[in-house]
Amino acid sequence: MKKALLATTALVLSAGVAAADVTISGYGRTGIIYYEDPIADKETQVVSRLRMNIDASTETDAGVEFGARFRLQWDQGEEDTHANPGKLWISAQGLTVEIGNVDTAMDSSSLIYATELGAFDRSVGFSAMVGDYYAYAAKSYGGEPDRVGVAVAYSFGDLNLRASVVNYDQTIDGTDKEIGLLAEYTWEDRLELSAAYTKNAEGYDGEDLFFVGARYAVMDNARVGLNYVDADDQSYGKTVALYGDYTLADGLTNIEAYVANNDPSTGVTNVTDTAFGIGVNYDLGGARLGASVQRDYDKLVTADMGVRFNF
Amino acid sequence: MKKALLATTALVLSAGVAAADVTISGYGRTGIIYYEDPIADKETQVVSRLRMNIDASTETDAGVEFGARFRLQWDQGEEDTHANPGKLWISAQGLTVEIGNVDTAMDSSSLIYATELGAFDRSVGFSAMVGDYYAYAAKSYGGEPDRVGVAVAYSFGDLNLRASVVNYDQTIDGTDKEIGLLAEYTWEDRLELSAAYTKNAEGYDGEDLFFVGARYAVMDNARVGLNYVDADDQSYGKTVALYGDYTLADGLTNIEAYVANNDPSTGVTNVTDTAFGIGVNYDLGGARLGASVQRDYDKLVTADMGVRFNF
Amino acid sequence: MKKALLATTALVLSAGVAAADVTISGYGRTGIIYYEDPIADKETQVVSRLRMNIDASTETDAGVEFGARFRLQWDQGEEDTHANPGKLWISAQGLTVEIGNVDTAMDSSSLIYATELGAFDRSVGFSAMVGDYYAYAAKSYGGEPDRVGVAVAYSFGDLNLRASVVNYDQTIDGTDKEIGLLAEYTWEDRLELSAAYTKNAEGYDGEDLFFVGARYAVMDNARVGLNYVDADDQSYGKTVALYGDYTLADGLTNIEAYVANNDPSTGVTNVTDTAFGIGVNYDLGGARLGASVQRDYDKLVTADMGVRFNF
Numbered sequence: 001m002k003k004a005l006l007a008t009t010a011l012v013l014s015a016g017v018a019a020a021d022v023t024i025s026g027y028g029r030t031g032i033i034y035y036e037d038p039i040a041d042k043e044t045q046v047v048s049r050l051r052m053n054i055d056a057s058t059e060t061d062a063g064v065e066f067g068a069r070f071r072l073q074w075d076q077g078e079e080d081t082h083a084n085p086g087k088l089w090i091s092a093q094g095l096t097v098e099i100g101n102v103d104t105a106m107d108s109s110s111l112i113y114a115t116e117l118g119a120f121d122r123s124v125g126f127s128a129m130v131g132d133y134y135a136y137a138a139k140s141y142g143g144e145p146d147r148v149g150v151a152v153a154y155s156f157g158d159l160n161l162r163a164s165v166v167n168y169d170q171t172i173d174g175t176d177k178e179i180g181l182l183a184e185y186t187w188e189d190r191l192e193l194s195a196a197y198t199k200n201a202e203g204y205d206g207e208d209l210f211f212v213g214a215r216y217a218v219m220d221n222a223r224v225g226l227n228y229v230d231a232d233d234q235s236y237g238k239t240v241a242l243y244g245d246y247t248l249a250d251g252l253t254n255i256e257a258y259v260a261n262n263d264p265s266t267g268v269t270n271v272t273d274t275a276f277g278i279g280v281n282y283d284l285g286g287a288r289l290g291a292s293v294q295r296d297y298d299k300l301v302t303a304d305m306g307v308r309f310n311f
Numbered sequence: 312m313k314k315a316l317l318a319t320t321a322l323v324l325s326a327g328v329a330a331a332d333v334t335i336s337g338y339g340r341t342g343i344i345y346y347e348d349p350i351a352d353k354e355t356q357v358v359s360r361l362r363m364n365i366d367a368s369t370e371t372d373a374g375v376e377f378g379a380r381f382r383l384q385w386d387q388g389e390e391d392t393h394a395n396p397g398k399l400w401i402s403a404q405g406l407t408v409e410i411g412n413v414d415t416a417m418d419s420s421s422l423i424y425a426t427e428l429g430a431f432d433r434s435v436g437f438s439a440m441v442g443d444y445y446a447y448a449a450k451s452y453g454g455e456p457d458r459v460g461v462a463v464a465y466s467f468g469d470l471n472l473r474a475s476v477v478n479y480d481q482t483i484d485g486t487d488k489e490i491g492l493l494a495e496y497t498w499e500d501r502l503e504l505s506a507a508y509t510k511n512a513e514g515y516d517g518e519d520l521f522f523v524g525a526r527y528a529v530m531d532n533a534r535v536g537l538n539y540v541d542a543d544d545q546s547y548g549k550t551v552a553l554y555g556d557y558t559l560a561d562g563l564t565n566i567e568a569y570v571a572n573n574d575p576s577t578g579v580t581n582v583t584d585t586a587f588g589i590g591v592n593y594d595l596g597g598a599r600l601g602a603s604v605q606r607d608y609d610k611l612v613t614a615d616m617g618v619r620f621n622f
Numbered sequence: 623m624k625k626a627l628l629a630t631t632a633l634v635l636s637a638g639v640a641a642a643d644v645t646i647s648g649y650g651r652t653g654i655i656y657y658e659d660p661i662a663d664k665e666t667q668v669v670s671r672l673r674m675n676i677d678a679s680t681e682t683d684a685g686v687e688f689g690a691r692f693r694l695q696w697d698q699g700e701e702d703t704h705a706n707p708g709k710l711w712i713s714a715q716g717l718t719v720e721i722g723n724v725d726t727a728m729d730s731s732s733l734i735y736a737t738e739l740g741a742f743d744r745s746v747g748f749s750a751m752v753g754d755y756y757a758y759a760a761k762s763y764g765g766e767p768d769r770v771g772v773a774v775a776y777s778f779g780d781l782n783l784r785a786s787v788v789n790y791d792q793t794i795d796g797t798d799k800e801i802g803l804l805a806e807y808t809w810e811d812r813l814e815l816s817a818a819y820t821k822n823a824e825g826y827d828g829e830d831l832f833f834v835g836a837r838y839a840v841m842d843n844a845r846v847g848l849n850y851v852d853a854d855d856q857s858y859g860k861t862v863a864l865y866g867d868y869t870l871a872d873g874l875t876n877i878e879a880y881v882a883n884n885d886p887s888t889g890v891t892n893v894t895d896t897a898f899g900i901g902v903n904y905d906l907g908g909a910r911l912g913a914s915v916q917r918d919y920d921k922l923v924t925a926d927m928g929v930r931f932n933f
Contacts (some may be wrong), residue, residue, distance in 0.1 A: 022646040024333040025905035028379035028399045030410045050397030056933040066648035066931035079452040081394035086672030086696040088650045098653045128481040141701040217874035285372035297695035309377035311331040311367040336643040339690035339710045341721045361708030385708040390763040392705035596683035621680040621686035622642035
């Protein structure tokens with residue numbers, strides 16, 4: 001029942017405060033994905049995504065920054081576009097506090113998705129095995145309206161730290177909150193280290209996840225990395241991946257590949273312990289063409305080809 | 312589970328790429344519409360629409376343009392505003408490829424809606440008889456989440472061509488895809504020609520539509536057109552319309568009218584074969600006042616009066 | 623079935639008309655609220671809101687302004703963000719006409735919410751007793767898709783007038799429309815007067831509401847006000863509140879307080895006739911920190927502490 005003033009003076013994308021700022025950014029992505037699947041009707045489909053982040057922020061006289069984000073996103077297979085729950089944040093002196101639909105520690109690792117290939121950023125060998133944990137909800141809280149998250153991030157030179165807590169229902173007592181921790185370190189833009197730990201993943205007591213990764217630039221145009229994740233509590237077992245990427249002399253074509261080994265959880269049997277993939281991206285300047293071929297732990301092949309552009 | 316970076320630098324309405332661009336445009340429309348209807352409780356109602364298109368695009372170094380569109384739209388009679396499925400497109404050298412929620416060939420004709428009158432752009436004599444085909448979904452895919460469209464458009468001087476294919480469910484094999492073709496030609500801004508053909512309209516095998524239209528500027532301030540549509544496969548019969556518009560010496564007032572004749576499909580009986588209407592629009596500069604009176608094939612009268620503004 | 627042109631020229635946040643304008647503004651708010659509640663599982667919860675208004679407007683050559691507003695809003699406790707029904711408006715020479723999701727007279731009073739405290743703008747002693755009436759729907763028409771509102775506002779110097787009519791279903795005849803009237807007067811920025819009357823509140827025949835308020839700046843940094851509301855038709859009784867606020871010498875800290883007395887409706891019993899509260903806000907420049915403690919008519923205490931920033 002709060003009133004909304006009609007006569008708001010129409011300043012372009014800001015209101016009332018000089019330093020206020022609203023931006024829309026995101027990306028579009030489209031192409032085809034093939035899944036080898038003996039029983040599927042169609043193995044190849046057109047897959048598209050359109051994502052727009054609406055970011056608002058304002059800076060106080062003392063240099064404290066306040067901000068918020070909504071996201072509008074549509075994925076092929078959905079009837080319409082979704083608007084997700086909001087994230088609010090406060091930032092000062094390298095310290096950022098987020099409330100609401102926060103970025104969790106595990107999901108914020110700069111290396112956990114580093115094995116992903118092509119325009120669709122897929123990795124059936126590693127990203128598919130990192131377990132289930134809360135992340136920034138891209139569309140909806142999915143049956144958990146009373147979910148609330150708090151995250152704290154701190155940057156100090158080459159060191160980045162993040163802690164997150166997500167409660168799936170703050171209206172009841174004694175819930176098992178998901179707690180996440182992330183520590184990252186970079187050295188002269190050559191070495192990247194990332195370690196993350198999640199306790200009570202998605203609010204399930206005793207389901208803990210652990211990730212550690214390292215990547216090193218062996219040449220100016222070549223990087224090699226090693227990732228390890230323990231998602232044994234969720235029956236994904238333990239997975240290690242060796243990966244790397246190499247930029248050709250044209251400076252536009254990037255070749256990337258990974259090979260991953262899964263040590264399955266008790267009672268789980270893999271057709272093979274090894275998954276691998278190779279991809280390529282070609283930089284168009286503001287957009288990229290990408291393709292990949294991968295084989296998963298069931299020896300099934302998946303491939304994709306597409307384009308992605310940022311705005 | 313993809314991470315969303317918190318610390319996106321806040322550039323006004325663009326991110327990362329210099330040539331990227333996000334715009335919001337659309338229109339508002341409001342007024343009253345009267346339908347003669349012996350059994351209706353209320354024959355006159357307030358009718359409003361608010362439409363906002365959110366367009367994002369970016370241009371690569373080589374001049375290839377990538378873009379995407381969402382739409383937010385509210386119409387009187389709805390509880391809230393809808394966000395439709397996304398359209399992605401790539402354009403270069405006059406050739407445009409669209410994927411997702413595409414503009415179909417029939418719906419993109421520059422003349423098929425040319426008989427429409429007033430601020431609400433209604434034509435009960437012709438537009439109501441053009442049949443049912445896929446168009447850019449303004450709100451939702453309505454029960455067809457796995458619908459996917461692809462369209463190709465090509466402009467060469469005064470010639471415009473468009474082909475579209477819409478599959479109502481790409482996850483199953485052997486669907487009857489809607490295929491559309493459009494060819495348009497303009498000559499010295501005086502003559503406009505448009506022809507469109509749709510096969511398997513809305514995915515129904517054997518339901519084909521055909522449209523042809525022509526309009527000629529007989530004077531600098533007067534145009535006359537002739538439209539023909541065959542929607543006999545969908546029991547709309549065949550309809551021909553003669554229409555025109557005339558701008559008064561003030562350069563602001565535009566009078567428009569049409570008379571249409573319907574040759575009904577087998578088994579369908581019209582009260583009359585002739586429908587007609589007259590309308591007027593007054594240009595306010597950025598907005599227009601409009602009104603129309605029309606009589607349909609049941610000899611029922613409808614009228615409207617309203618205002619529309621663009622932004 | 624109207625076509626959407628692909629090749630809209632991408633002007634930043636405007637399209638086609640030079641004077642057109644689209645803006646995004648709003649606020650974010652987060653903090654904790656405590657409710658004394660002997661039977662509740664959790665008395666303290668994190669409460670957040672993110673509100674974005676998307677305003678579009680255009681001005682004709684003759685100086686008539688046309689505009690529209692959508693709102694995107696997320697509140698803690700909701701799975702996703704909502705987009706509300708649209709409001710359209712036309713304004714010229716101090717006269718504004720709104721159609722659709724309009725601002726009603728009662729809800730537009732500049733004093734009816736003046737007792738509210740802290741960053742969350744809550745007042746359990748007065749705002750909670752003002753009755754139920756139509757307001758600008760922040761999220762959805764909630765089961766009333768055919769609701770339609772019309773409002774007229776007029777400003778003349780220090781005088782502001784507003785009349786509103788809301789019909790909860792325009793498709794049926796003989797509905798009891800909510801009619802609202804508002805008159806406001808300010809004198810030399812020192813004295814504010816506001817009176818509002820609502821007939822058939824929310825469309826219920828015979829449920830009338832009456833409000834009158836006055837506030838006077840006794841010093842440059844101190845104001846005292848008196849509000850009275852009669853919501854007896856809706857069993858809220860009659861409530862009078864004395865309130866004021868005082869800005870400390872730093873010019874940033876504002877202390878605010880109210881004491882309210884409720885004369886209950888027949889059959890309603892209060893634990894106490896008196897409710898009161900005290901709050902404080904600290905201006906950060908673009909954002910504010912706020913806190914309040916209040917006691918309601920059941921002698922239950924509620925308190926909040928939070929931050930709010932505008933953009």
